[in-house]
Amino acid sequence: MSNELFEKLTRAILDGKDKDAVSFCREAVEKGLTARSVLENGLMPGIRKVGELFSIGEYYLPELLISGKAMQAAVAELEPLLNAGGSKFYAGKYLIGTVKGDIHDIGKNIVMMMLKGNGWEVTDLGVDVPPEKICTAIADGDYDIFGMSALLTVTMPAADEAVKAIRKAGLRGKIKIMVGGAPVTQEFANKIGADGYAKDAFEAVNKAFSLKDITR
């Protein structure tokens, strides 16, 4: 019985049906299933599968977005119960922003949405973020990971400068750093001393979990 409902939920996420996802969540809870179990057995397999399909090119960008939206709606439905049950849907705290001199935000926003859909609490510094602002945020907060986006070859050096500033401020040990964006490569990430690189939103989520040593 519950298996059938889990499958329906997974399907709703895969198809990006937010209303279905919400109503199946309600139905599951009414039938006595725990919010944690609905999340882990119904929703998470769905959003994980969406990411996989996207990364092999079978799902396209709008499908990633609409599934992410359905995931967010379903999680919002379950959240009060998760919190009340003392098992918050929580992977960690993620700080994100587009580097100085770069005002592209579409890619960053997609990564942000996928992280949220996977239980990350995300703080967005916006675009054109100077290194000082990044350092202040890291110093004042308790983030696990800082992820930055650079969409242009000419703004990639700003990612390097951000890492240097974080190091200089003595904050490097406090946070893991990820970098991404169209012209960015793994080699570049290594060169500037970032902890991780992701080529798309799906990989970014996986990388975030692996940097926090969470096995899914």
Next chain:
Amino acid sequence: MIIIGEKINSSRRQIAEAIASGDRNFIQNEAKIQSDAGADYIDVNAAAFMEKETEYLKWIIEAVQEVTDLPLCIDSPDPEVIKKVISLVKKPPMIINSITLEPSRLDGILPLVLDYRATVIGLCQTGNRMGRSAAEKVEIAGRLIEKVTSAGIRIDALYVDPLVFPVGADSNSACATLDAIEEIMKQFKGVHTVCGLTNVSHGLPNRKLVNRTFLAEAVARGLDAAILDPSDKQLLGALRAALMLMGKDEYCMGYIKAFRKGLLA
């Protein structure tokens, strides 16, 4: 309609490799392909190389000018680079690609536009914001026009680029660009509009279909220049047909001639 051939751009992997390895033939061949396919300008870009940009851009300009008489579109986000290479450009009228409302770019480039009797592409973005909605794009376009004309440059030397964003990330983004093109052409008589196409289809299957359909729609709204790959026959076919259908091809001769040359598909 002005066609700016986009292929010699260092953000393309093959071009970056050819530049880095000094493969003059490859670059020259890309220029010839675009010239044969009916480009009006050849865009030249080495921005991916950062500190070597000036050196490489000079090399590209010389290489391209050896094989074609077409004017160039000098493409760099850095006014200093443009300043250093511009005297090498032999044939007027050149296009400078590009300015934004950022003061350093306006101050660096507008005097060059005047001195070299060039034309210039103006992106609908300020220092820290890109025009997203049609209204924002039109508003920024108005401010660009004000800056350009008050520098003593004629409005028809400006090509406003309303910016194109992936429709796959926001279903209304392509429509915002199309609405802006129409409004800019209506509100600011004499100005031109230009845009690139590939961004619109990011994240979607069969991207070329989306690109050429967008181009046809943009032409229907008044777009009069485009940065594209002129050797893509289906794209050029859509463009020629759209121009003809919009009454911008007298006796349909542009379309017919392009067909006879085997340039349409």
